[in-house]
Amino acid sequence: MKVLAFEQLAYRHFASDYASKYDSVTTMPYHALVDRKLMHQDHMHFLDEMMHAARSGFDGVATTEHEQASYDILPNPNLQMSALAYATQSEGLNVGLACVGRSLAKTREPLRIAAEYAVLDQISAGRLVAGFPIGLSYDVNRNNGIPPIETRARFYENLELIKKAWRSEEVFAWNGKYNKYAEVNVWPRPFQDKPPVWAPAIGNPVTLAGIIDNDDNFLYLSWFGPKLTGKRIFDRYWDMAEERGKDRNPYRLSFVQAVFVGETDAEAHREYGPYIEQGYRTGLGAIPMQSLGLPGYVDIKGLEFIIKDPGDFGIVPKMRTIEYKELVDNQCAIVGGPETVAQQLIEIIKNFRIGHLVIMVHIGPMPHELVMKNIDMLSKHILPKLKGIWEDENWENRWWPSGAR
Amino acid sequence: MSAQVVIKGPERTEVVKAWNDQIDVRVKIAGSGPALVYLHPAAGLYWDQFLDKLAETHTVYAPEMPGTTFGDPYAIHKVDTFLDLVLIYEEVLRKLGLKRPVAIGQSFGGMLMCDLAAHFPDIFSKIIPLDPAGLWRDDVPVLTNQLYLDKPENLPGYLFLDPSIPAAQAMFTPPADPEMMVKHIAHTVWSLGCVAKFIWPFPDQGLAKRIHRINVPTLIIWGKQDKLIPVAYAEEFQKRIANSRVEIIDQSGHIPQMEQLDKTLALVKAFIAS
Numbered sequence: 001m002k003v004l005a006f007e008q009l010a011y012r013h014f015a016s017d018y019a020s021k022y023d024s025v026t027t028m029p030y031h032a033l034v035d036r037k038l039m040h041q042d043h044m045h046f047l048d049e050m051m052h053a054a055r056s057g058f059d060g061v062a063t064t065e066h067e068q069a070s071y072d073i074l075p076n077p078n079l080q081m082s083a084l085a086y087a088t089q090s091e092g093l094n095v096g097l098a099c100v101g102r103s104l105a106k107t108r109e110p111l112r113i114a115a116e117y118a119v120l121d122q123i124s125a126g127r128l129v130a131g132f133p134i135g136l137s138y139d140v141n142r143n144n145g146i147p148p149i150e151t152r153a154r155f156y157e158n159l160e161l162i163k164k165a166w167r168s169e170e171v172f173a174w175n176g177k178y179n180k181y182a183e184v185n186v187w188p189r190p191f192q193d194k195p196p197v198w199a200p201a202i203g204n205p206v207t208l209a210g211i212i213d214n215d216d217n218f219l220y221l222s223w224f225g226p227k228l229t230g231k232r233i234f235d236r237y238w239d240m241a242e243e244r245g246k247d248r249n250p251y252r253l254s255f256v257q258a259v260f261v262g263e264t265d266a267e268a269h270r271e272y273g274p275y276i277e278q279g280y281r282t283g284l285g286a287i288p289m290q291s292l293g294l295p296g297y298v299d300i301k302g303l304e305f306i307i308k309d310p311g312d313f314g315i316v317p318k319m320r321t322i323e324y325k326e327l328v329d330n331q332c333a334i335v336g337g338p339e340t341v342a343q344q345l346i347e348i349i350k351n352f353r354i355g356h357l358v359i360m361v362h363i364g365p366m367p368h369e370l371v372m373k374n375i376d377m378l379s380k381h382i383l384p385k386l387k388g389i390w391e392d393e394n395w396e397n398r399w400w401p402s403g404a405r
Numbered sequence: 406m407s408a409q410v411v412i413k414g415p416e417r418t419e420v421v422k423a424w425n426d427q428i429d430v431r432v433k434i435a436g437s438g439p440a441l442v443y444l445h446p447a448a449g450l451y452w453d454q455f456l457d458k459l460a461e462t463h464t465v466y467a468p469e470m471p472g473t474t475f476g477d478p479y480a481i482h483k484v485d486t487f488l489d490l491v492l493i494y495e496e497v498l499r500k501l502g503l504k505r506p507v508a509i510g511q512s513f514g515g516m517l518m519c520d521l522a523a524h525f526p527d528i529f530s531k532i533i534p535l536d537p538a539g540l541w542r543d544d545v546p547v548l549t550n551q552l553y554l555d556k557p558e559n560l561p562g563y564l565f566l567d568p569s570i571p572a573a574q575a576m577f578t579p580p581a582d583p584e585m586m587v588k589h590i591a592h593t594v595w596s597l598g599c600v601a602k603f604i605w606p607f608p609d610q611g612l613a614k615r616i617h618r619i620n621v622p623t624l625i626i627w628g629k630q631d632k633l634i635p636v637a638y639a640e641e642f643q644k645r646i647a648n649s650r651v652e653i654i655d656q657s658g659h660i661p662q663m664e665q666l667d668k669t670l671a672l673v674k675a676f677i678a679s
Contacts, residue, residue: 141605142550142554142606145605145606146605147601147602147603147605148598148601148605149472149481149598149599149601149602150602153482177485288554289556290554290555290556290557291554294553294554294598294601295553295594295595295597295598295601296595296597296598296599296601296602297598300478300591300592300594300595303590303591303594303595304587304588304591307587307590307591308587
């Protein structure tokens with residue numbers, strides 16, 4: 001069992017009525033909303049908190065990529081990951097570095113991503129997890145101008161190109177539909193022979209089939225409420241894996257879950273609750289629904305599926321005005337004292353066969369001191385209870401970087 | 406105005422094999438008389454009263470853009486570029502055996518028709534763009550990307566000055582059968598996605614560089630209150646096409662042939678007869 005700490009780099013100082021005035025993507029006015037000193041502070045706190053997690057016993061740290069977003073200001077997470085790679089290497093902290101962005105559907109420079117990931121793997125001596133999401137529709141299509149109907153084809157071509165660029169002994173020509181290079185010869189190559197590939201996705205069957213067939217790791221993001229969506233998505237995943245001839249190795253699966261731990265249940269709800277509610281409303285909740293699936297982004301069969309049964313979206317449609325209680329009831333965030341949190345996490349891990357738990361340790365406007373406390377509580381009370389899970393089944397973890405512990 | 410909108414619709418369908426036999430292009434046809442080609446807008450082919458009326462005097466040929474044909478959605482993946490699309494349409498019109506027909510194109514269809522006329526100066530005898538896409542001015546943004554981003558219930562407001570007119574209501578009413586309703590909605594969204602391949606994020610494929618090649622008589626018709634592609638673009642088309650004139654239709658949004666059917670039809674018929 002591997003446990004990672006994960007954060008998005010949110011601006012933490014928006015007014016409480018933000019979501020009633022602004023979206024969290026593309027259109028929010030930067031200069032009217034942002035204080036430069038606070039933005040700088042948030043960037044430093046993000047790195048401080050990730051380092052704190054690395055020093056506190058987490059197996060790894062994780063970042064995502066979003067552009068023109070106020071809830072995750074990581075236009076290129078490799079920049080932060082580079083700082084973390086150097087700092088952890090200097091301190092002898094051999095944690096995994098999971099870049100669960102960069103979006104391959106939106107990039108017009110896939111070879112730059114191949115090279116950047118290779119650099120991270122070199123600095124960290126083989127601790128990179130290479131995350132290759134398709135990317136959300138607002139980011140791929142709206143922010144980056146990719147015609148929605150090309151989204152998937154671009155993703156698959158870019159993925160194939162990057163994997164070939166990493167493994168090829170020879171200089172090769174790539175005459176693709178979206179990329180044309182006469183001489184591909186990426187320097188450096190990754191430190192690892194084959195960096196593990198994680199594919200963040202929300203459970204669309206067409207996407208899952210590709211992930212399973214590539215033998216990549218499926219990273220499911222639980223912001224949609226795992227109580228509502230977890231069983232259907234993970235049952236679908238394991239059924240499809242079996243149909244496609246794969247074993248039930250839990251390390252095939254990674255799962256993002258927001259977790260906040262206090263001394264007692266009451267204290268945790270009191271301390272973290274308001275920030276969690278605000279974080280969901282102003283982040284995911286303030287993305288316009290239509291921008292999550294512009295026409296052409298979702299395959300026509302997927303469209304028919306969603307129109308008939310919108311359950312995969314969980315509580316997203318009402319997230320903008322969601323109440324804290326509903327977030328907790330649906331386990332969008334797991335909040336409580338150590339016993340409550342450990343019990344809920346162990347149940348999810350075992351029920352869904354999760355090999356990598358990616359814990360979101362911060363959300364929205366949550367202040368630095370509270371995030372540090374959460375990391376302390378997690379490392380002291382929760383990590384020891386999760387460590388040994390799956391050891392009795394003796395599965396090989398082929399999706400963990402060879403240089404990490 | 407009657408609340409009932411009666412549409413006769415196409416009389417037959419011809420399937421033309423195109424693009425080295427990789428794509429079956431479905432062409433809906435009605436009427437008799439001289440050939441007239443109609444190119445549809447971004448939501449796919451919707452056969453309306455305007456096409457019924459044209460079919461009273463002409464043989465109307467309305468090809469469906471690859472991908473927008475019901476039951477054949479993945480044909481779009483065989484069309485990589487706008488040039489591919491222009492060549493496919495030229496092939497289809499040639500294989501239909503049409504000799505320099507009159508052409509009418511609405512919105513995206515107008516953009517495609519203008520580029521066909523620019524690429525192949527002899528393909529049409531006359532063209533009638535109805536509120537066409539294809540040009541771009543920074544100071545007068547075309548709002549097609551906003552239409553794609555907005556909530557579905559706001560769509561009629563981009564297309565009509567008065568979305569309550571019966572013709573608009575009829576167009577936006579999905580089938581009552583639940584299974585068909587799902588398929589209809591998915592098909593409409595997919596059709597918008599297919600056309601977005603050529604108009605996302607802007608409906609600009611370089612027509613401004615080629616439009617001077619159009620040399621056939623051209624009647625540009627524009628709804629005065631068009632919110633999607635503002636009427637300022639009527640002059641932009643007019644000044645770039647040598648043998649062209651503009652007719653502005655008052656009390657009409659983006660689809661004058663639905664919102665002001667009689668006026669639009671009279672202008673079209675007079676122009677064809679001239």
